Amino acid sequence: MAAIRAESPDVIVAVDEEGGSVTRLEASTGSSWPGNRALGVAGDLAVTGRVARRIGRLLAAAGITLDYAPVADVNANPANPVIGVRSFGPEPGLVARHTAAWIGGLQGAGVAACAKHFPGHGDTVTDSHLELPTVTASRETVEARDLPPFRAAIEAGVQAIMCGHLLVPALDDVPATLSRPVLTGLLRRELGFQGLVVTDAIEMRAVAAYHEPGEIAVRALAAGADAVCAGISSPDGSSVYGLRDAIVAAVRQGRLPEERLAEAAARVRALVDWHAGQAPARAAAANDPDDDLGLTAATAALRVTGQARRPVLARAPLVVELSAGQHQAMDGDTPPGLAGALAELLPETRGIAVHAGDPLPDLRDRERPLVIVVRDAARHHWIQELLGEALRIRPDAVVVETGLPGPPAGAVYVATHGNSRASARAAARWLTR
Template identity: 80%
Template sequence: MSVLQPGFDGTEPPDWLRRALADGLGGVVLFARNLAGHGQAAGLVAAIRGESPGVIVAVDEEGGAVTRLEARTGSSWPGNRALGVADDVGVTTRVARRIGRLLAGAGITLDYAPVADVNANPDNPVIGVRSFGPDPHLAARHTEAWIRGLQGAGVAACAKHFPGHGDTVTDSHLALPTVNVSREVLEERDLPPFRAAIRAGVQAIMCGHLLVPALDEVPATLSRTVLTGLLREELGYRGMVVTDAIEMRAVAAYHEPGEIAVRALLAGADAVCAGVSAPDGSSVYALRDAIVSAVREGRLPEERLAEAAGRVRSLVEWHAGQAPARAAAAADPADDPEDDLGLTAAEAGLRVTIAAGAARPVLVRAPLVVEMSARTSQAVDAVAPPGFAGALAELLPGTRGISVRAGEPLPDLGDHGRPVVVVVQDAARYAWIRDLLDEAVRARPDAVVVEMGLPGPPAGAVYLATHGNSRVSARAAARWLTS
């Protein structure tokens, strides 16, 4: 049980989870479905630790679009791409430290962040703005800065998704992605951020559900060549390796959960993440039973399981030893939570293109905001995704917002002479968004276009790229348009 990190439903520990913790369950992962605010999060973690003080409590808190503690409001922090565009490692360190302080206040042990992937493919459906960028050296220095910031606040970091999820066109939540490049390209492009993470003393690395033919013919999660040969022996990593969620179709389509857990442990993983559990916890106990059977049958050496459990304990011991760092971060007068660091960092990630002959607009009247976005990646766990119209309405009461989905027509853009702001996300990846955007700009050449994903060709009189879809990035763009 010590090598399992399951999720659960509800905002309180269910009975099965309490039993599993008493039986030696080593970890728990929290999602937005478990969290209803900072105070509740701290109470939930305290209840979990009341059953097992040494349990690892993990969460995905990347900043940007992927947030669990702020899923209902949108993140107070820009995501990795905005930080990479600003390219100030000091700011990246401070943002990660502040996220660490937030997590430490809730009692979290481990943050499944940062994303260390180099987003080499602009058509990537699941990484995108979650990456610091397409340049491996930039991604490496910000990965290292982010880890130092988070772990400096006494919370363990987890670099993901080894050996690199950036050059894929498939979402591993839905199918198995393949990275078809040479070993030399992997070495020069994908591995530098993970090398930097190891230099920074990262406490955990998450392997990706990826097929990399240049390395092995099985997914990285199940590959001893990748997890032991490359990560351990070549890169020299000694910390805990955790799998991505094993219910993701990239691996779940090929093996039963218990078999995935056994093969991952054989490959060199130390902890198995299962984001979705049966309501009675039977699926977690089935994973335990599959691991025990594999040991008894001689398929999984007992010493390999003991090694994995030892690395889990080492992370717990590291966290226990970071109590002074957490106290110092919480009391640091130079790290004032009222300084709006998140907004400052998001503003630094803005980039603006003004069309020839156009002037910089300053919105003084409430505009019509037309927002167009496709379904977000399953990595995003937002209960109420942030809206740009809401951010503008805080500054210009009376702002009218309309959301347009695929197959729906544009609204009337005349709307009594209101200024028009068209907000898109990853327009370059979706033909229907590009078509509607072109139609909107033809109808209103004076429109302001705000891109909250990866930017494409500029459109409109003014094209504003936030490099991320978070509440604070929306606030930053709204402030720019009204100042």
């Protein structure tokens, strides 16, 4: 980071650090902080703000300027494959309140927040990393359901908003990222947002399947975006130079007004100036009263169904994770957490991952308690089948759902509303006490 700053002191450094399942700073261990759905279930706006402030302090200490968070999408569709527990919930008012609290906490630590994915990725059944999602709702539904969190974000002073690669026919017939009616008409003029508009990653198949990267950048800027999120796909940086050349060519061809680029540059400069005016974030002190905040917040989000003597686990269990893999927004190095969290408390804990197409391990040893971990079981038929098979063998099993809860199953059913390390630790402590 020091080398980057030496080249350009005003550089904006941004990451995806949502807490919960999408973490960059703690990718190797899992996040110390519960994600949005857990915070929404816990229901304490002050806690949401404090969690975001602690994340902001960590980001500030690492030299980060801008955090691509919070997710402000209303998860209206339980079958959504990419938002899910990244959303504060399915109700617009709740999502709006927690979005504002999260922004206040993060920006209070001197890191700019970026609410995403405008105009709302919550009512989709398609992952925009893989293909273009369509939101079929009416304009009235979009305004009543999807826009309130973004209105709340703007009122809270959010510094940036990320547009999603979404087709919303009620708003326009092109994806929101490339739509002037959406970015300039709706976001700028109707909602009054004057901060930085940044695109979601232009390598995502939702747009990359239809246009070359340079063309996506040009169209997004013309629509009203101020910054283009692009990965470096070539070691020598030629992919970035390709974007630059496409933008220059579009200006020369009259497709992209210079005034639009000047406006975008001014908004980038405004974010740099905002960051320069922030007080340095306070470093975490020894015995900080918020040291246990992540665990406390995650514990408040636990919801348990079923009756059992405490502790539920008196002996080291076999933990079987029915693993559907990680969605595209997650870091591939982030490990699943419950088996490890239980092993810290019950050292003889054994963990096994079962993937689609795998058979179940032998579950007949009743001397060892059985814990079955699932994520979004209601979305995966194979998980439902294997879970049913496992419970026929071991009806005494504990089931831990780390995604969106479905019908309770097992002797004890624990919904954590997230698969962060904090949520895993909270579940492990509850099961062993």
